[in-house]
Amino acid sequence: MNKKTLVVGASTNPARYSNMAINRLVEHGHTVVAVGLKKGVVAGIEITPEKESFKNVNTVTLYLNPKRQEEYYDYIVSLQPERVVFNPGTENPEFYKILKENNIESEVACTLVLLGTNQY
Secondary structure (H helix, E strand, O other), rough: OOOOEEEEOOOOOOHHHHHHHHHHHHOOOOOOOEOOOEEEEEOOOOEEOOOOOOOOOOOEOOOOHHHHHHHHHHHHHHHHHOOOEEOOOOHHHHHHHHHHHOOEEEEOOOHHHHHHOOOO
């Protein structure tokens, strides 16, 4: 099933996990949109530094440390995704609470592992 996914903290650097996730999500047939510090393109997906109002986002997958996530709290909640995946290093109890208050599921997991084990 295609789950439109927003990658937050996207990077054009192939050594970054956000970059690997974009590539893997595309390979698995998911619609991907991406927000990062700099514009760029990964696997045909444009990375924008703007907090665009993407529609029908099922999953947000985070690649920002908890401190850097703060400026994205309202933005992510406004998109009303079904879930937010907190990849290793992004765990954030404060944000879990905000998501729960807005009926958004939070999942501490690795997007790459979820895709690799068909649990995405």
